[in-house]
Amino acid sequence: MDYDGFIQKGAAAKLAVPFTGAPQDFYFLLLPKATMLPVAAAIEPLRIANQVTNTELYRWYIMTEDGEPVKCSNGMTVTPDLALQPLPSDAVGFVCSGVEPHTSASEITLNWLRREHRFGRRLGGICTGAFALAQAGLLREQPFTLHWENQPGFVEMFPRLTPSPNIFEIVGRLLTCGGGNAATDMMLNLIEERHGKKLAIIIADMCLHVRSGGQAAPQKSNYAVAIGSRNQRLLSALQLMQDSIEEPLSIGELCDQLDISRRQLERLFSRYLNESPMHVYFDMRLSHAYALMNETAMSVTEIALASGFNSATHFSRQFKRKFGASPHFFRKGWS
Structure with a gap:
């Protein structure tokens, strides 16, 4: 990371959380032309959770396939923390995609996803990351989602798979969200499950984020x-x-x-x-x-x-x- 540790000072809100366990690790694999907004929207709740509790509840790492910088869909370049590597047993790994998702995942990435799934890791897709999950053969009967704009193309490529219209889906070891601020909702849900509703509310307020009301909330206005x-x-x-x-x-x-x-x-x-x-x-x-x-x-x-x-x-x-x-x-x- 570019700063010392995963706890920053300065939050006006404070909350004591009775937690003495190990921090939970999140790994975000950025594919070429990944959308930056949902990646940041997923990481910021983790940062704020540590900040308001003054406790290292979470750690997060950015990965690329080869450890080299990756250019996002907005043209900005992100320098990763590390290249693809095996995940720790209790870590969560997200594949983050964006535009042209049908071509962004290489066979190296797909094999990595298959290996981590085989070893029982929790995996997910952010924005259009479900394309890579489907290409790796990890999507079957369980509910999943991806950004609504990309769902027609996904269904044409994978006619046997039907994405959910919801903003995010958490089912067992699979976590997916539709991108944008849906990533914040998904992470707040995970934080609430692990550390309680009060912390999730404080983090949402710090993000100036109005929670959707759960994963059943639709991505698009009706x-x-x-x-x-x-x-x-x-x-x-x-x-x-x-x-x-x-x-x-x-x-x-x-x-x-x-x-x-x-x-x-x-x-x-x-x-x-x-x-x-x-x-x-x-x-x-x-x-x-x-x-x-x-x-x-x-x-x-x-x-x-x-x-x-x-x-x-x-x-x-x-x-x-x-x-x-x-x-x-x-x-x-x-x-």
Whole structure:
């Protein structure tokens, strides 16, 4: 570490915690283009826990595959404490990923994850770390999650795995969170389990963080919040569209399933969204395609089909209209 020990002075809040055991160790493996926010959001509660109790409750270490600095998704470079190595028996290891997660974990990293899992270590994924966990074969029937933006691409790569919409999941030896401030919620949950609710509340206040209310909290605002309406028919229509991206429904099929006339449906969308139902649906499918373009290695044709387009040519034309570049040139721009 860059400072002496894991306890810093200066916290206004203080809490005596009756604890005489060994500190718990956390290891954060940063993959190339990892997202920095959730990594910091996971570490800061540990630092503050030590600070307000004046006790070394936790220790944390940053790792990279080879021990060399890694560039994060925001362009900042992080110098690690150490290279990949076996974890202590009671440590927790997190793989931290970000953009382009389907290509960021090498076979060295995947073998390390498999070995640590085999030896019974607690492992987790932060932000898009679930991609590496899935590639290593560690995700099966247990609940897990990753950032909502990356879930469509994940499902295309791993069709037998279904991520949770929750901000974090802690199930046995597996810990995953959706990134961002969800990492803080996950760590506060772990701290509360180990050292009590009072300490977790103080840490949340020090972080100016309003706790989500548990791991069952959803990552995304629901449609009612997003559109400023609680009209149940409109919300049901939007959810039905979202659930039918790959095989889009016609407006007649939408109306039949919603038990509503076409005129009523069009009035709802016009009133609350100032758009026609099919225009909203079309944009939803293109946004889905955009996510797949960013987060998978799927071909343009595969993405077109997964987004409900029967023609790759038609898809490419509509993609360029919305995003300003054809899918091929778009992908070249960030490759």
